[in-house]
Amino acid sequence: MNKRFLLPMLLCMFSSFAVANEAELDHTPIPTDKASVLRGAEQVITVCGACHGMKYIQYRNLVELGVPKETVDTWRGDKHLNSAVQPGMDAASAQAAYGVVPPDLSLMALAREGGVHYLYSYLMGYKNENGEVKNTVFTVTKMPDILGSATDDPKAREEAAAKAKDVAAFLNWAADPHGEDRKSLGMYVLIYLAIMTVLFYLWKKQIWRKVDAMGKV
């Protein structure tokens, strides 16, 4: 019976993820290269930053990421390098203008089912329906179509898509800034464990050889 109940066990573990998303998401690959992340940083800080803050990202983190110090200086104005990235608009005026306080973006790439694909689909999800622009992914959103994804012009839509990918790439970094370190360390750990496990297996065979020779009980 040995291997027979491993699969059901694994399926049981994954059953909680089998829940379907309500809106179909666009699973266009989101880049992870440095250039995209840096372009995304500029988008998020200078455009999204008008309304959204990032309480877990400090300006110095952006310098560490690779944004030139002078650029960060212009972004932060008189705020300290150790200050969290603040929204350009305070919560009260945002509430007055949009009827909702724009959510913090630090963890946005992890805080929605679908992760970066949700973010991309959402940013690209605006549709022009009889002169009224609506989002098809998050229908009750108060956020206007910042990237202009509701356009009919294929070229403009492509530009919006490129920006949306960059934004998703940066937010992915922001939600999980040690992600790259984690994966590279993980490779070494798994290689080490694989070698160790093979050695243990051979050692086990060696120790058990006499018992194995006795045959079945």
Next chain:
Amino acid sequence: MFKRALAWVDERFPLSHFVKDTAEYGTPRNLNYWWNFGSLAGLVLVIQLVTGIFLAMHYKADINTAFDSIQHIMRDVNYGWLLRYMHSTGASAFFAVVFIHMARTLFYGSYRAPRELLWWTGQGLLLLLMATAFMGYLLPWGQMSYWGAAVITNLFRATPFFGEHVVIWLRGDFQVGDATLTRFYALHYLMPFVIVGAVMIHLIALHTVKSSNPTGVELKEKDIIPFHPYYTIKDMFGVGAFLIVYFGVVFFAPNMFIEAANNIPANPMQTPAHIVPEWYFLPFYAILRSVPDLAGGVVAMGLSVLIFAAMPYLDRSRIPGGAVYRPFYRILFFIFIANMLVLGYVGAVPPTDKTIVIGQIATLVYFGTFLLLPFISKKEESYLIKRGGLPAAVNELLGKKN
């Protein structure tokens, strides 16, 4: 020098005796790899304790800072992300390993006499583990933490006469709040040490009755081998294989077991669209939801976990062991496992008319497999004896008892 020091200790404390007993502990030589999961559960317990203690050095149990302190651990503490992902993945690994350990016990009939106390102490460990995991899940103070704790503590409203009071007493407040968080934190730190103690009892019971084996028949002396080096090295190999899977998740898919909604700080004013417990509670949660009445649901859910304890009495066959010689028992086992998956699925999806019916049928099947076991095992016994062809060791055992 060392010998003299050891002799000095041994006169006052049974150190050599203990080491010798543990190393020479007699173990059947035919245990397969399903028997590795007990030691793996011990390993995960150690991982959880060590990472947990280090996390506690940086975590803050206060509703205003708890969520932030997790992000502080994830971003600023050196290798804090590793500690946290090891701990969050470790919780799932713990249940996965324990469920497989239990499934092995059920499949091979290891719960049967004389191992009832071993099985029951294991049952106690499962309850402690569930309580610990449930309280730990509140600590990140995300949306799912908050609402999960709110829903589950609310179940105690079903207590006769004192329902309202019990809920307030558990939460320390009229709703899940700071008082709840601090007490869950205190207990989440305490419980693992209670678990360590319970594991000791589980191991003492094990060393008294010794390991069962796939045949279900006690082996002859020549087939018993010392635990060390045979099972120490076999367990080491198992540990290696387990760690590859475990660290594979920790390093490459650590958010697989963290609900997206739990990356949003707890907000008592806003209920998430769909409250789901962690995967390891889903089948029991499905049973809870399948009973239309709250009190009935709570009783059914409690029974669904506790009913395992009755297994030694429900299984009335005189054919030794579990599924190896017993085809009907084997079918029942696989029905049970498949049904568990159905319940898990039902627990995970938002309730619709269809899933409610499926859940109710699966709940009936769940309890049905337990309650039909006395009849099925008896019928199976007479069928097998009449059919013949049982191994000599089994016939010998039956002959003795006849």
